[in-house]
Amino acid sequence: MGIIKKIFTKNTRLSPEDGIFFDEIYKMLGFQPLDLSHYRKAFIHRSSNKTDENGNPINYERLEFLGDAMLGSVIAAHLFNEVPTGDEGYLTKMRSKIVSREHLNELGRDLDLIKWVESKVSTQHFGENIHGNLFEALIGAIYLDRGFTYCEKFIHKKVILPYVDIAKLEGKVISYKSLVIEWCQKEKKAFQYEVYEDNGTEGQKHFAVKLKIDGRIIARARATSKKKAEEKASQRAFFAFQEKINKK
Structure with missing residues (x-):
């Protein structure tokens, strides 16, 4: 002391x-x-x-x-x-x-x-x-x-x-949603994030989001906020289209 x-x-x-x-x-x-x-x-x-x-x-x-x-x-x-x-x-x-x-x-x-x-x-x-x-x-x-x-x-x-x-950070993705949107715009593909469920108590509310590309459902995700659900769905979509997106 x-x-x-x-x-x-x-x-x-x-x-x-x-x-x-x-x-x-x-x-x-x-x-x-x-x-x-x-x-x-x-x-x-x-x-x-x-x-x-x-x-x-x-x-x-x-x-x-x-x-x-x-x-x-x-x-x-x-x-x-x-x-x-x-x-x-x-x-x-x-x-x-x-x-x-x-x-x-x-x-x-x-x-x-x-x-x-x-x-x-x-x-x-x-x-x-x-x-x-x-x-x-x-x-x-x-x-x-x-x-x-x-x-x-x-x-x-x-x-x-x-x-x-620096080298690792250059390859780090901070927003899968941004990557997916950028790719869709470049390839002239229509995309839509749609909330199809909103339930739970006020303290534990969850949102379910589905991502459509050219009218087809590519990914679904649930999270405690719409933003998080969209990002999670985008990540799943990214891995589905990863090879194509990486060639953008």
Whole structure:
């Protein structure tokens, strides 16, 4: 606790809970946090209905916005330096692959960030995106606490070094729906995504989608949102037409 007392000049007395939280954050970041309040806020869900003295809501959403911007800028700078021949379109596409919602959710899950969430709603009712949202909020907290240099250091350690392989990313598909639509338009084929079922309780609603190409049903899929069902159906269609689509 000696180190903690030196760091937290405003709070020389920390509760056992804060001490545990400090240790966990320190271990995760790889450097010492200076102000735990930023990190606490990074895990407050809007359902907690917390406000500051001016009545402004206190939750992780503003930090999520800030973290998204920091993450995007660090990744953009890395790609700019690593791929000197890449044009704007290429760099934009590669950045999208790195900071895709799927990838951010994976990063948030790997760090088990959800265990720190303060919420009036059971975490079982959260969607998958909560993991990525928390990861972005954490980055925002780092920026406020230690500045851009430490923020960049964390992103390099947790995102770039273990996951950014330019060659592999070039072949990674981030949207099967976009590929299928692009191919259909190029080949002048009519396509249609049709929701044919919408059932379940409000908390567990499912959508069933069928993808038609030239009037023929090519794939069906079910998911918890229309967008996810369309993407899943597109993936199945992609593998059905993969050889043709890859020749586009």
